[in-house]
Amino acid sequence: MKTKIINYPNLNEAKSRVKSETEFSFYSPIHINEMKELGKGKKYYIHTFGCQANIRDEETMKGMLESSNYVQTSDPSQADVIIINTCAVRENAEDKVYGDIGNLKKYRKINKKLILAICGCMVEQPEILDILINKFPEVNLYFGTHEIDQLLDLIFETYHNDVRLIAIKSKQGEVIENKNVSRNNEFKAYVNIIYGCNKFCTYCIVPYTRGKERSRHFADIMDEVRELKKAGYQEITFLGQNVNAYGKDLDEGHDFADVLEEAAKMGIPRIRFTTSHPWDFSSKMIEIIAKYDNIMKCIHLPVQSGSSEVLRLMGRRYSREHYLSLVKEMRSKIPGLSLSTDIIVGFPNETVEQFNETLTLVDEVKYESAFTFIYSPRRGTPAAKIEDNVSYEEKSRRFKELVKHLEVNIEADSKSYIGGVYKVLVDGVSKTDKNMLSGYTESNKLVHFKGDESLVGKIIKVKILESHTYSLIGEIVNE
Numbered sequence: 018m019k020t021k022i023i024n025y026p027n028l029n030e031a032k033s034r035v036k037s038e039t040e041f042s043f044y045s046p047i048h049i050n051e052m053k054e055l056g057k058g059k060k061y062y063i064h065t066f067g068c069q070a071n072i073r074d075e076e077t078m079k080g081m082l083e084s085s086n087y088v089q090t091s092d093p094s095q096a097d098v099i100i101i102n103t104c105a106v107r108e109n110a111e112d113k114v115y116g117d118i119g120n121l122k123k124y125r126k127i128n129k130k131l132i133l134a135i136c137g138c139m140v141e142q143p144e145i146l147d148i149l150i151n152k153f154p155e156v157n158l159y160f161g162t163h164e165i166d167q168l169l170d171l172i173f174e175t176y177h178n179d180v181r182l183i184a185i186k187s188k189q190g191e192v193i194e195n196k197n198v199s200r201n202n203e204f205k206a207y208v209n210i211i212y213g214c215n216k217f218c219t220y221c222i223v224p225y226t227r228g229k230e231r232s233r234h235f236a237d238i239m240d241e242v243r244e245l246k247k248a249g250y251q252e253i254t255f256l257g258q259n260v261n262a263y264g265k266d267l268d269e270g271h272d273f274a275d276v277l278e279e280a281a282k283m284g285i286p287r288i289r290f291t292t293s294h295p296w297d298f299s300s301k302m303i304e305i306i307a308k309y310d311n312i313m314k315c316i317h318l319p320v321q322s323g324s325s326e327v328l329r330l331m332g333r334r335y336s337r338e339h340y341l342s343l344v345k346e347m348r349s350k351i352p353g354l355s356l357s358t359d360i361i362v363g364f365p366n367e368t369v370e371q372f373n374e375t376l377t378l379v380d381e382v383k384y385e386s387a388f389t390f391i392y393s394p395r396r397g398t399p400a401a402k403i404e405d406n407v408s409y410e411e412k413s414r415r416f417k418e419l420v421k422h423l424e425v426n427i428e429a430d431s432k433s434y435i436g437g438v439y440k441v442l443v444d445g446v447s448k449t450d451k452n453m454l455s456g457y458t459e460s461n462k463l464v465h466f467k468g469d470e471s472l473v474g475k476i477i478k479v480k481i482l483e484s485h486t487y488s489l490i491g492e493i494v495n496e
């Protein structure tokens with residue numbers, strides 16, 4: 018099989034941030050009509066790894082495939098198109114992908130016309146792409162995060178020309194509107210507000226894989242929210258690697274607080290957002306979050322480390338003191354605020370004293386939940402070049418100690434729910450017991466309770482009877 022390279026990624030181009038104005042265009046596949054024929058009676062299988070940005074991209078790809086008559090299957094052996102949507106944020110994320118391709122590649126032997134495609138953040142790294150290409154000759158389509166809108170045309174070309182196609186351009190990126198979407202959930206939706214990242218934290222690959230920070234037009238975001246409201250959605254989550262950078266690249270006079278306020282006025286019952294960078298979280302945002310009942314009082318505020326020196330080396334643009342004073346302002350202005358965070362343990366040469374500063378910060382802030390990671394060097398990032406004097410064993414030890422500290426707070430917080438009545442958005446039915454439902458409180462605590470399947474997608478009241486570290490048990494309150 019011949020390989021056709023349309024574009025190959027390049028890290029130097031991926032990190033360039035030359036022009037500041039955002040380019041906009043509209044979704045317009047070339048082969049849409051032919052694809053409607055090709056997709057008839059055919060199935061696709063898609064497997065997504067990574068963050069909400071990737072999940073939302075999956076929904077776009079589903080929308081495109083369904084617009085050309087493909088139908089989703091959860092059985093890869095039945096599929097005519099298999100897409101693996103990858104994440105590159107840590108080594109273990111990449112390892113999962115290698116395993117997944119290893120499991121799925123056999124279907125190409127059975128079905129010679131199968132499209133086996135790899136996309137997402139992993140393939141944006143040239144050295145990883147080289148490895149994938151050598152290791153998996155079965156894969157016949159690679160496309161990047163900037164080529165999602167071309168999915169149908171790329172499938173068309175791979176199918177008809179029997180080539181292995183590589184279409185990954187490292188570019189700053191644009192905003193493409195009116196793409197199709199087929200959402201994974203009928204009452205909770207993700208809404209992109211800003212793509213990419215300009216922060217270049219020294220450990221992180223995301224700015225290289227996702228391009229520059231670029232905001233959608235305010236009016237386009239609001240149109241999407243309005244449609245979701247009309248369709249009966251109960252919850253929306255605004256997405257961005259850094260939502261509070263919204264609008265800085267546009268000349269429209271709107272910032273993230275305006276996005277929140279305008280959406281809140283439309284009356285969607287629950288509005289969430291992720292992720293917020295502590296560096297540019299404004300007092301105006303805090304005021305708007307406090308003002309509207311339907312903006313959930315949950316802020317995911319990744320701290321990464323409690324040591325100002327480590328934060329400096331990470332390029333995070335804030336100190337421990339700045340972070341703590343921001344938390345103080347948030348807690349004083351937003352009653353009932355629930356804070357969550359991301360923490361990296363074992364940044365190169367992190368000392369025990371610096372690690373202990375993370376422990377004291379965690380004890381002080383009292384997070385309701387946290388994602389903790391052992392530092393994973395990412396090729397091409399500045400931190401990966403630092404020689405590291407901390408062993409992996411020591412990092413694992415610190416990781417376990419950190420989790421213990423966090424769990425003390427999380428457990429105490431969970432206990433404080435007992436006896437209270439909370440609004441819960443019913444998420445689904447338990448896999449093991451169909452009389453058991455689960456859902457989330459406004460503060461994002463997972464609750465299990467007995468109830469009928471017909472309640473899924475509704476907001477109901479639940480009294481909390483029992484608590485575990487990461488979940489609560491309750492009973493429905495009938496009014």
Ligand code: SAH
Nearest residue numbers: 220221258292319359360361390391392393
């Ligand atoms: N944009 C978000 C996070 C994106 S990545 C933010 O800035 O908060 C999600 C989390 O993965 C990060 O917050 C960080 O804690 C973690 N992470 C990123 N790169 C990592 C690396 N090289 N090793 C370990 N954890 C990493």
Ligand code: SF4
Nearest residue numbers: 214216217218221223
């Ligand atoms: Fe990565 Fe930092 Fe950007 Fe978050 S803000 S995506 S951690 S570079």
Ligand code: F3S
Nearest residue numbers: 067068104105106138
């Ligand atoms: Fe992973 Fe890319 Fe998201 S690296 S965390 S899928 S932006």
